[in-house]
Amino acid sequence: MRVLFTCYAEKTHFMAMAPLAWALRTAGHEVVFAGQPRFAKVINQAGLTAVPVGSDREPWRAMSWRPETRAAIRNGLPEPYDVADAPERATWDHLVNGYAKAVAGWHRVINVPLIPELVEFARHWRPDLVIWEPTTYAGAVAAKTVGAAHARILFSPDVSGVTREHFLRLKGERGEDPLAEWLGSYVDFTEDLATGHFTIDQFPPSLAMRAGNLHYVAMRYTPYGGPAVVPDWLRTPPRRPRVALTLGLVATERFDGYALDLQDVLTALDGLDIELVATLPEREQRKLTRVPANTRLVPYVPLQALVPTLSAIIHHAGFGTLATTAQHSIPQLVVPGDTDGPAIASRLTRQGCALSLQSADTVRHRLTRLLTDPFHQHRARALATDVHSMPTANELVPHLEQLAAH
Numbered sequence: 001m002r003v004l005f006t007c008y009a010e011k012t013h014f015m016a017m018a019p020l021a022w023a024l025r026t027a028g029h030e031v032v033f034a035g036q037p038r039f040a041k042v043i044n045q046a047g048l049t050a051v052p053v054g055s056d057r058e059p060w061r062a063m064s065w066r067p068e069t070r071a072a073i074r075n076g077l078p079e080p081y082d083v084a085d086a087p088e089r090a091t092w093d094h095l096v097n098g099y100a101k102a103v104a105g106w107h108r109v110i111n112v113p114l115i116p117e118l119v120e121f122a123r124h125w126r127p128d129l130v131i132w133e134p135t136t137y138a139g140a141v142a143a144k145t146v147g148a149a150h151a152r153i154l155f156s157p158d159v160s161g162v163t164r165e166h167f168l169r170l171k172g173e174r175g176e177d178p179l180a181e182w183l184g185s186y187v188d189f190t191e192d193l194a195t196g197h198f199t200i201d202q203f204p205p206s207l208a209m210r211a212g213n214l215h216y217v218a219m220r221y222t223p224y225g226g227p228a229v230v231p232d233w234l235r236t237p238p239r240r241p242r243v244a245l246t247l248g249l250v251a252t253e254r255f256d257g258y259a260l261d262l263q264d265v266l267t268a269l270d271g272l273d274i275e276l277v278a279t280l281p282e283r284e285q286r287k288l289t290r291v292p293a294n295t296r297l298v299p300y301v302p303l304q305a306l307v308p309t310l311s312a313i314i315h316h317a318g319f320g321t322l323a324t325t326a327q328h329s330i331p332q333l334v335v336p337g338d339t340d341g342p343a344i345a346s347r348l349t350r351q352g353c354a355l356s357l358q359s360a361d362t363v364r365h366r367l368t369r370l371l372t373d374p375f376h377q378h379r380a381r382a383l384a385t386d387v388h389s390m391p392t393a394n395e396l397v398p399h400l401e402q403l404a405a406h
Contacts, residue, residue: 002127269363310330
């Protein structure tokens with residue numbers, strides 16, 4: 001079987017897709033990963049074969065979102081996808097106008113540069129299965145062009161699938177459909193262009209958000225963060241409860257900083273009987289005026305090596321961080337980040353394995369509660385059981401073979 005993966009130039013999305021590409025490759029299938037030319041280095045670092053397509057553009061700079069929309073995604077999901085977490089907003093006007101904005105200012109921007117050459121490559125290579133991340137509609141267009149099976153792979157609650165379900169429920173006989181009109185300019189539109197023939201869901205069942213009209217296939221997340229070195233200090237068991245603080249890269253690379261003042265957080269945790277490991281870029285470390293004695297600053301440490309040594313973690317509700325943490329029964333203190341972060345944080349807190357954090361004023365109290373309250377530790381173990389009930393990427397391969405053939 002020939003399998004074509006594709007995503008726009010977003011490294012975190014690629015890293016959540018790479019383990020499945022490995023699994024298919026080691027099962028004997030031909031696998032290639034298509035992306036923008038400059039993204040080939042990232043693909044090659046993962047040991048995968050890259051197919052450069054389209055032109056190099058920086059998606060976040062190119063997106064023509066209005067300032068108010070850009071500000072909105074700093075705090076949650078943009079229109080129309082906000083209805084997935086707030087269904088009371090699901091009106092026809094909100095959805096159709098939101099789709100029009102999303103297509104013009106987001107989906108076209110990241111897909112138009114990819115589509116012509118991706119379609120050309122698909123015609124040449126003739127894949128049996130195309131796997132695409134949920135906003136890289138170029139993968140669906142290429143698959144449809146050559147008659148291949150195709151699937152989305154999730155690393156978030158399925159906000160696009162749930163939003164589409166709301167839209168179709170309200171559409172009725174109305175003709176306006178900005179997403180269908182755009183995708184239909186390439187090939188005859190059918191709903192699989194919006195949501196795939198099936199969807200590979202990496203969220204644990206207790207945290208998942210799914211549309212009732214779609215076919216989902218569960219797959220356990222395999223931690224992968226790119227090339228890394230395990231530091232010597234991780235080989236020694238901690239003498240005190242070890243807590244990680246990691247707030248991701250998006251907040252400082254694309255927005256105006258972290259949701260919390262890091263100096264306030266470190267000061268609030270000063271004197272607490274813990275070993276705090278804070279993963280901060282060096283430029284952010286230089287902004288600190290004082291580092292408490294119980295804090296270790298590092299620019300990066302492979303999460304899959306760090307998490308098993310932890311008693312708790314403070315993070316930004318990023319998918320890779322929560323999914324890695326969930327496998328090891330670690331209670332989580334979440335600072336909701338951008339876009340899908342608030343939706344993820346609310347699911348974690350409802351499950352009981354996590355507490356949410358809105359300001360540094362409460363970080364000491366809430367972290368202490370996580371470390372001492374058996375309830376949160378019990379719920380963290382329940383989430384780990386949930387995660388380990390899901391098939392691994394390697395175990396899923398035979399089912400993908402059947403789905404593609406069907």
